Amino acid sequence: MSIRFTAKARRGMVALTVAAGLAVGVAGCGGGGGGDDKKPGSSASASRTGGSGPSAQEGQSDQPLAELHGSDGLLLQITSAQRDAGGFVTVNGTLKNDGAQTMVIPSALSGTETEIIKNGKSFGGATLVDPQGKKRYYVLRDTDGRPLTTTGFTALKAGATLAVFMQFPAPPANTDGVEFQLPTFSSATIKISG
Numbered sequence: 001m002s003i004r005f006t007a008k009a010r011r012g013m014v015a016l017t018v019a020a021g022l023a024v025g026v027a028g029c030g031g032g033g034g035g036d037d038k039k040p041g042s043s044a045s046a047s048r049t050g051g052s053g054p055s056a057q058e059g060q061s062d063q064p065l066a067e068l069h070g071s072d073g074l075l076l077q078i079t080s081a082q083r084d085a086g087g088f089v090t091v092n093g094t095l096k097n098d099g100a101q102t103m104v105i106p107s108a109l110s111g112t113e114t115e116i117i118k119n120g121k122s123f124g125g126a127t128l129v130d131p132q133g134k135k136r137y138y139v140l141r142d143t144d145g146r147p148l149t150t151t152g153f154t155a156l157k158a159g160a161t162l163a164v165f166m167q168f169p170a171p172p173a174n175t176d177g178v179e180f181q182l183p184t185f186s187s188a189t190i191k192i193s194g
Contacts (some may be wrong), residue, residue: 064093066180066188071106073099074156076164076185081178083170083194088140089128091166091180091190097156104155108183115145123149123166129179130171137168137178 064077078093097103110117111125116139124147128137140148148167156162171178171192181187 065190068180068182068185068188070182070185072103073097074103074105074185076182078180078188078190081180081190081192083173083192087170089137089168089170089192091126091128091168093164095156095162095164097158097160100158102155102157105153106184110147111139111183116141116147119146120151121153122147122151123164123182125183126166126168127181128168128171129181130175131179132175132177133172135171137171140167140169 064079065081066078068076068078070076075096075098076093077096078091080090080092082090082092084090095105105121107117107121109125110120110122113124116122116124122139124139126139126149129135130137142148150162150164150166153162176192177189178192179187180190
């Protein structure tokens with residue numbers, strides 16, 4: 001019975017995530033004069049990259065929770081880690097290419113699990129580690145095995161940013177600090193809110 005509930009909850013979170021991504025994408029189309037039309041085939045997730053600062057939903061501060069440095073000038077800024085009512089933690093951030101040339105995003109970010117890799121590039125390799133409870137939390141998947149993260153990206157031009165998200169099972173309510181890990185990046189301790 002709990003497996004059925006988890007599958008239904010995951011489907012609900014996927015629907016919510018898709019709806020939110022579409023809403024943000026539609027809102028971003030009304031600006032006129034954006035100049036990001038050169039990138040063919042950009043997804044709804046990629047269209048959220050217009051602004052450099054966090055939105056009102058992502059946190060109250062301009063300072064990120066953490067900055068993780070990756071290979072060849074990639075920088076991941078974690079802007080929020082929000083505990084949701086459904087028993088999930090959603091980590092939001094911005095991936096930036098601080099290098100001088102276009103960077104192909106490493107496939108290692110997807111992790112090593114066959115089911116996640118077959119769905120294309122993602123942040124499926126991300127984990128949250130609860131040092132207090134001595135548990136590791138992996139990115140959630142929908143019923144088709146797709147990771148509940150930003151997907152469909154391949155490269156970032158020099159100076160470009162990509163808004164990203166990852167969803168995990170929530171640690172116990174009394175756990176507010178976890179270590180965020182992503183292959184090829186440094187790790188960092190982040191605070192969960194909500």
